[in-house]
Amino acid sequence: MPRVWILPAVRAAVLAGAVVLIAFLPRLVSEFRVSQFTYVGIYFIALLGLNILTGYNGQISLGHAAFMAIGGYTAAALILGRPGFELLGQHPSHLLPDSAMRPVFAIPIAGAVTGLIGYLLGIPALRLAGVSLALATFALAVSLPSIAKHFEHLTGGGGGLSLPLAKTPFGLDVSTSHWLYYEAWVCAAVLFVVAWILVRGRVGRGWRAIRDGEVAAVSSGVSPAVYKTLAFGVSAAFAGVAGALFVIQVSYINPDTFPLSLSILLLASVVVGGLGSLSGVVVGALVLEFLPIYAQQPPLVHVNLAKQASPVTFGVVLILIVVLMPGGAAGLLRLLARPLALLGKQR
Amino acid sequence: MPLAFSWADFGQQVTSGLAAGAIYASVALALVLIYRSTDVVNFAQGEMATFTTYIAWSLMHHGLSYWPAFVLTLLIAFGGGVGVERLLIRPVERRPEIVIVIVTIGLLIALNGLTGWIWGPEVKAFDSPFPNNTVDVGGVVISVQDIGTFCVCLATVLVVWAFFRFTTVGLAMRAVAVNPDASRLMGVRVGWMLALGWGLAAVLGAVAGMMAAPTVFLDPDMMLVILIYAFAAAVLGGIDSPVGAVVGGLVLGVVINLLGRYVNFVGQELRLPSALALLLLVLLIRPSGLFGRVAVRRV
Amino acid sequence: MALLELEGVEARYGPIKALHGVTLTVDDGEVVALLGANGAGKTTTLRAVSGTVRHEGRIAFGGQSIGRRTPDRVARLGLGHVPEGRGLFSELTVWENLRMGAYMRGERRTLRKEAPRIFRYFPWMERRRDQQAGTLSGGEQQMVALARALVSRPRLLMLDEPSLGLAPTVVQELFRIVSELNTNDGLAVLVVEQNANVALAAAARAYVLEVGEVVIEGTSDELRRHESVRKSYLGY
Numbered sequence: 001m002p003r004v005w006i007l008p009a010v011r012a013a014v015l016a017g018a019v020v021l022i023a024f025l026p027r028l029v030s031e032f033r034v035s036q037f038t039y040v041g042i043y044f045i046a047l048l049g050l051n052i053l054t055g056y057n058g059q060i061s062l063g064h065a066a067f068m069a070i071g072g073y074t075a076a077a078l079i080l081g082r083p084g085f086e087l088l089g090q091h092p093s094h095l096l097p098d099s100a101m102r103p104v105f106a107i108p109i110a111g112a113v114t115g116l117i118g119y120l121l122g123i124p125a126l127r128l129a130g131v132s133l134a135l136a137t138f139a140l141a142v143s144l145p146s147i148a149k150h151f152e153h154l155t156g157g158g159g160g161l162s163l164p165l166a167k168t169p170f171g172l173d174v175s176t177s178h179w180l181y182y183e184a185w186v187c188a189a190v191l192f193v194v195a196w197i198l199v200r201g202r203v204g205r206g207w208r209a210i211r212d213g214e215v216a217a218v219s220s221g222v223s224p225a226v227y228k229t230l231a232f233g234v235s236a237a238f239a240g241v242a243g244a245l246f247v248i249q250v251s252y253i254n255p256d257t258f259p260l261s262l263s264i265l266l267l268a269s270v271v272v273g274g275l276g277s278l279s280g281v282v283v284g285a286l287v288l289e290f291l292p293i294y295a296q297q298p299p300l301v302h303v304n305l306a307k308q309a310s311p312v313t314f315g316v317v318l319i320l321i322v323v324l325m326p327g328g329a330a331g332l333l334r335l336l337a338r339p340l341a342l343l344g345k346q347r
Numbered sequence: 348m349p350l351a352f353s354w355a356d357f358g359q360q361v362t363s364g365l366a367a368g369a370i371y372a373s374v375a376l377a378l379v380l381i382y383r384s385t386d387v388v389n390f391a392q393g394e395m396a397t398f399t400t401y402i403a404w405s406l407m408h409h410g411l412s413y414w415p416a417f418v419l420t421l422l423i424a425f426g427g428g429v430g431v432e433r434l435l436i437r438p439v440e441r442r443p444e445i446v447i448v449i450v451t452i453g454l455l456i457a458l459n460g461l462t463g464w465i466w467g468p469e470v471k472a473f474d475s476p477f478p479n480n481t482v483d484v485g486g487v488v489i490s491v492q493d494i495g496t497f498c499v500c501l502a503t504v505l506v507v508w509a510f511f512r513f514t515t516v517g518l519a520m521r522a523v524a525v526n527p528d529a530s531r532l533m534g535v536r537v538g539w540m541l542a543l544g545w546g547l548a549a550v551l552g553a554v555a556g557m558m559a560a561p562t563v564f565l566d567p568d569m570m571l572v573i574l575i576y577a578f579a580a581a582v583l584g585g586i587d588s589p590v591g592a593v594v595g596g597l598v599l600g601v602v603i604n605l606l607g608r609y610v611n612f613v614g615q616e617l618r619l620p621s622a623l624a625l626l627l628l629v630l631l632i633r634p635s636g637l638f639g640r641v642a643v644r645r646v
Numbered sequence: 647m648a649l650l651e652l653e654g655v656e657a658r659y660g661p662i663k664a665l666h667g668v669t670l671t672v673d674d675g676e677v678v679a680l681l682g683a684n685g686a687g688k689t690t691t692l693r694a695v696s697g698t699v700r701h702e703g704r705i706a707f708g709g710q711s712i713g714r715r716t717p718d719r720v721a722r723l724g725l726g727h728v729p730e731g732r733g734l735f736s737e738l739t740v741w742e743n744l745r746m747g748a749y750m751r752g753e754r755r756t757l758r759k760e761a762p763r764i765f766r767y768f769p770w771m772e773r774r775r776d777q778q779a780g781t782l783s784g785g786e787q788q789m790v791a792l793a794r795a796l797v798s799r800p801r802l803l804m805l806d807e808p809s810l811g812l813a814p815t816v817v818q819e820l821f822r823i824v825s826e827l828n829t830n831d832g833l834a835v836l837v838v839e840q841n842a843n844v845a846l847a848a849a850a851r852a853y854v855l856e857v858g859e860v861v862i863e864g865t866s867d868e869l870r871r872h873e874s875v876r877k878s879y880l881g882y
Binding site: 054060127128131134135136138139143146149268271275309310311314316318319322323326 | 382388445448456458461617636
Binding site: 515518519521522525526528529530531532533534535536537 | 696698716717718721722727729733734735736737738742745746747749750753754794798
């Protein structure tokens, strides 16, 4: 009897296990860890989006934190509304809504707005490729803080915006940190499914065709304009949701909340997780959250190195991971899964 | 608030812009050099320059006078560049571009931290070999520091140009940039040519760093903004054009100054974003930059 | 002992095996042709010799085993390889291309010595030395590629499909020069060609390659009379 079902069965089991683990994690760890894993969920969403743009569609983005910032500012503006701005002593723009909005509802709207902006930015991006596109996205990330400082009436300027501290809504009997955790991970799960459907389907095939050879893709009837702008829009939307969740988590946003260094770290984490593969994204998110911490206070070794040891270790580890693991974490997983695949091929 | 326009003022903006532009041009040329040979943008170029500038500072702090320290630093920078290529880039040179990019990013992060670790994060003063006075040329007041910076950077660029144009090794490096496989058949050790390119790029970066430090002061993040401008200049000029990099750098230096001075809306805050926006506008019209090779797409 | 000896040479591109055991020799001062259809492995054979592609089996040049030498080290043994597509430095000038040909032997001095000889074979090149190589016609580019390989006075010259994309008169001229080089300077030549007619006219001996193996070998006359060669490669 053919055992072709072995590998998919193992995959499904692993996925189910992961879902169970994520669902029960808050009961197993401390509050502080719960908030750390909330950040993992947030980064997961952002990295999913970036992987779609750079991994599946081959458009390099050095400015993805800028999209997170757009999502964050949108959410903050919606959650505060005009009354909130005035409470902070800021003069609100007339574009802001007249009343405050529940954070839960602000999230999808922030995602949609960011997605639209990403889509629109994807249009001029069609003219650029490779290095020029990298520079353009880099320019976006670098410029956004300055632009945010400038348009005070929308963003609260250099001082930023303080949001009311997050509270569990609808009177649910869940601690705030747990609520935020599940909020992030439910969004992550939903968006993961969305990404999975897109990537598996015609859209994903179109994206990959363009990445692997735009000229050949065009000859096969794939329109770069449609797919590339779509990739920009989708990935920006994801980043916008991540940014909104982030801002809700910290209850604060200012021009330096999503700096250039975050854009670079996002890109690095996507590569570490594995470009063009959804399964490694979790690893990338874990690395992004925990590596900077453990780089300074390596576990097991009771040393507290100078503050600067963290970036040094981070950089070195990043290089080692990228050099030693082609295909990133996903590639490693595939390597480990090969015996299972071979097992499944035998009759 | 823009004052009434005066030629003297304009002249000053242009000359100080040219000095800053010369620094951008040096780093931009370094980026193009590496791009032409290794096919990637070296994001660590700025940090490599900062690191070597700190080394110069240490040498001077230990008693060496300026120009000997300068030359020694250049030699060390050259060795460092060669070392980075042989040790870090060579293992990944056949991998997809983005992997090499991440390696340079990792190097950027690590070097930035290392610089702060070794020398501490406090801002340091850096000596300048040029006197602190100014000259008056037809009403335009130019600082000697600016003249010196411009001359040193351009001199370095010219020396590099002469190297490529007139020496055998320079020719071999140009050949490698055009066709590495054929170069091998001619007996060229391609790997070492690439390393040489990285060494020269590091020298250009070191010169830029040492020229910038007196004005912007020495701290681990010194070259970050300069790298952004250099990157922009290189792309503006055409990422595979050395001439473009130099022209792009000078143009960018002047434009940024003029924008900051004469466009009210820009002021000091929005100088960088405005310059980048202009650059992107140019790219939309001419995607391969001012001097870049126009890529022909045959379908 | 032959100048170039291949014995049971195998080579692969990843999982695909291109050569299944090629055995051939080229003696000093000989012109040998390597014929075969597209994909037979002719180019791969030359690449294996020049070190561009890794091989198994024995390749010896001037008695020395090529082994795992990289192309730049093989070139230093006195092996000239004009690859498929010429491999010119299209953005460099004609003169700079020639300079690169002299790279191995101390560029400037060698080129100064060799230039008169080169220009005797290719008189037009002297006038056009500062022209960018990529702007030359196909035939001129092929000549430059050939000239470049000759500058370092190789013992064996390997030509990969020199006639590709060239007009018949140009091809004639090219092979005339090759023959002259062989006669005057004793240069040994291994030429890979799809155009069997032209190749057999220039060569003393030839091998026919099919699916990575030598299937027919002999003198040019023998091959011209060989029935399957006539049918498949000579068209009559």
